[in-house]
Amino acid sequence: MRVYNTLSGRKEELVTLEPQKVKIYACGPTTYNYIHLGNARPLVVFDTLRRYLAYRGYEVTYVQNFTDVDDKIINRSQEEGEEAIKLAERYINEYFKDADTLNILRADVHPRASQHIEDMIDAIGKLIDKGFAYEVDGDIFYRVKAFKDYGKLSGRSVEDMLSGARVEVDERKEEPVDFALWKAAKPGEPFWDSPWGKGRPGWHIECSVMSTKYLGDTIDIHGGGSDLIFPHHENEIAQAEALTGKPFVNYWMHNGFITINSEKMSKSLGNFFLLREVLDKFPADVVRFYLIATHYRSPLDFDDGKLEEARKALGRLKTTLMLVDEFQQDRSAVDEQLQESELLEKVNNLQQEFIVAMDDDFNTARAIGHLFEISHLINSYLAKASRDNAQDQAVVTKAMAVLKELGQVLGIFIDQESDQGAELEDVLQILAGLRQAARQEKDYSLADDIRHFLGSLDISIEDTPAGTRFRYEAVPELKLLMEKLIDLRASFKSQKRYEKADYIRDSLQQAGIIVEDTREGARWKIAEA
RNA sequence: GGGCGGAUGGCGAAGUGGCUAACGCUGUGGUCUGCAAAACCACCAUCCACCGGUUCGAAUCCGGUUCCGCCCUCCA
Numbered sequence: 001m002r003v004y005n006t007l008s009g010r011k012e013e014l015v016t017l018e019p020q021k022v023k024i025y026a027c028g029p030t031t032y033n034y035i036h037l038g039n040a041r042p043l044v045v046f047d048t049l050r051r052y053l054a055y056r057g058y059e060v061t062y063v064q065n066f067t068d069v070d071d072k073i074i075n076r077s078q079e080e081g082e083e084a085i086k087l088a089e090r091y092i093n094e095y096f097k098d099a100d101t102l103n104i105l106r107a108d109v110h111p112r113a114s115q116h117i118e119d120m121i122d123a124i125g126k127l128i129d130k131g132f133a134y135e136v137d138g139d140i141f142y143r144v145k146a147f148k149d150y151g152k153l154s155g156r157s158v159e160d161m162l163s164g165a166r167v168e169v170d171e172r173k174e175e176p177v178d179f180a181l182w183k184a185a186k187p188g189e190p191f192w193d194s195p196w197g198k199g200r201p202g203w204h205i206e207c208s209v210m211s212t213k214y215l216g217d218t219i220d221i222h223g224g225g226s227d228l229i230f231p232h233h234e235n236e237i238a239q240a241e242a243l244t245g246k247p248f249v250n251y252w253m254h255n256g257f258i259t260i261n262s263e264k265m266s267k268s269l270g271n272f273f274l275l276r277e278v279l280d281k282f283p284a285d286v287v288r289f290y291l292i293a294t295h296y297r298s299p300l301d302f303d304d305g306k307l308e309e310a311r312k313a314l315g316r317l318k319t320t321l322m323l324v325d326e327f328q329q330d331r332s333a334v335d336e337q338l339q340e341s342e343l344l345e346k347v348n349n350l351q352q353e354f355i356v357a358m359d360d361d362f363n364t365a366r367a368i369g370h371l372f373e374i375s376h377l378i379n380s381y382l383a384k385a386s387r388d389n390a391q392d393q394a395v396v397t398k399a400m401a402v403l404k405e406l407g408q409v410l411g412i413f414i415d416q417e418s419d420q421g422a423e424l425e426d427v428l429q430i431l432a433g434l435r436q437a438a439r440q441e442k443d444y445s446l447a448d449d450i451r452h453f454l455g456s457l458d459i460s461i462e463d464t465p466a467g468t469r470f471r472y473e474a475v476p477e478l479k480l481l482m483e484k485l486i487d488l489r490a491s492f493k494s495q496k497r498y499e500k501a502d503y504i505r506d507s508l509q510q511a512g513i514i515v516e517d518t519r520e521g522a523r524w525k526i527a528e529a
Numbered sequence: 530g531g532g533c534g535g536a537u538g539g540c541g542a543a544g545u546g547g548c549u550a551a552c553g554c555u556g557u558g559g560u561c562u563g564c565a566a567a568a569c570c571a572c573c574a575u576c577c578a579c580c581g582g583u584u585c586g587a588a589u590c591c592g593g594u595u596c597c598g599c600c601c602u603c604c605a
Binding site for chain 2: 268447
């Protein structure tokens with residue numbers, strides 16, 4: 001398995017500290033707002049990385065922090081009159097809602113800066129003792145010149161930075177490039193007690209401290225967005241390696257940005273979309289698919305059209321799942337009489353190619369391409385297969401298991417549970433029955449009326465030799481379907497087509513829905529409720 | 530100014546020395562259908578920003594040019 005390492009600027013064979021075990025630290029969000037789509041990319045990218053490593057037999061330990069002590073949080077809390085830690089906590093909870101929707105697995109540990117102040121004070125003290133930090137008026141700065149490897153990650157030299165320094169210079173610092181480890185508290189700010197007075201930690205120290213605390217002095221992979229390379233990750237290295245004398249991270253991985261009209265999506269430019277706004281318009285699996293359909297290091301341009309395309313593309317894979325589901329007679333009883341099959345041979349080859357693609361720096365784009373090829377093979381096979389043929393059943397089931405398994409590794413098959421599933425399906429089938437009968441009687445206006453009605457609810461209807469099938473992305477509301485059925489029944493009654501009206505009432509009853517006629521009209525209820 | 534990366538069909542996006550340049554979207558023709566949708570079948574880049582070089586052979590390596598993005602300030 002090969003991984004692009006920012007440190008060396010090339011792909012390297014992944015050799016973990018311990019065989020078949022991998023320790024990953026991912027930089028998490030600063031929680032002063034809802035996350036935007038740009039924040040979601042590393043979440044999905046590193047979640048996919050993690051799933052894939054687990055799929056390949058690694059025991060993964062995954063740590064993702066929350067920055068809940070920070071200038072932006074303090075500013076926000078002063079604007080809104082909410083205590084900083086409370087505000088941060090509130091957005092941490094909101095973060096989990098978004099992440100869960102996107103099918104992001106929880107980390108093994110989600111450490112928060114606010115809960116590791118003691119550890120940070122301890123680390124800062126040691127850095128001072130070793131000569132890597134100095135105090136000025138209650139502030140502590142890191143002495144960049146003392147760390148000889150400074151700049152090795154971002155590929156720049158201290159000299160270059162000093163000459164081209166655009167940093168607003170704090171005169172008290174020994175060098176403009178020195179950065180804050182500890183900031184003395186200003187009036188009205190949250191603070192903790194330290195040997196240097198009341199204050200709070202700088203941003204960079206938390207990751208060094210929490211990474212080493214939970215994963216050890218040296219870890220395998222540290223990930224985040226490319227904008228963290230400098231200064232954040234550079235400073236993490238300086239802090240941690242000065243402290244331990246050991247390499248901090250073996251593989252640094254950075255994802256590219258999401259752009260809008262080729263400009264980076266960012267809060268300061270104001271061109272961002274909150275993840276939940278996007279999730280309002282598009283299902284989570286589509287968003288996830290969109291985020292990994294491009295290689296993680298490439299820029300990814302955003303607009304609704306791209307998501308629409310992702311919706312259609314993913315829909316193709318889901319269609320295969322649906323077609324197989326429809327084809328299968330009895331899922332449990334297969335598998336025994338499995339014979340040689342050209343389909344399975346090809347599918348197994350594609351599974352290997354999927355692995356080759358993912359092994360090559362997690363090339364999800366190429367891997368997804370192989371998924372489409374599998375999908376295509378299964379669809380073609382299905383078109384000629386026979387439901388009653390045990391061999392066909394076995395082969396298709398086996399092929400689909402591969403597709404599902406690989407989709408699961410990428411996290412793109414998110415099951416959408418419906419709470420009224422049973423009734424809903426029955427009601428749809430009753431509508432299908434009415435339409436089917438209308439078609440047989442050549443009453444196409446009624447047949448089309450039903451189809452158009454369903455179309456208006458974003459349910460599309462497809463006739464197949466085996467019957468009628470429904471497709472929808474958002475689970476439709478039972479209430480609306482019932483209103484239509486009640487309407488139809490009323491019009492049948494007024495036309496004195498009682499056999500149709502009764503068909504509706506009787507089949508609803510069988511489905512567990514009771515229709516009662518009253519003076520004002522009909523009403524309905526679910527029998528068990 | 531310094532550092533890093535990119536330029537592939539109508540669009541998106543893989544491919545980093547050698548079979549017909551993946552895959553998806555769109556489009557076209559066909560099968561199927563009361564109509565439709567889905568599915569299936571077939572077709573859609575003699576060419577990979579430009580110029581030069583290395584090589585038997587390059588989109589793929591090297592040099593140069595143009596254009597674009599990112600980082601150097603909080604940012605995933």
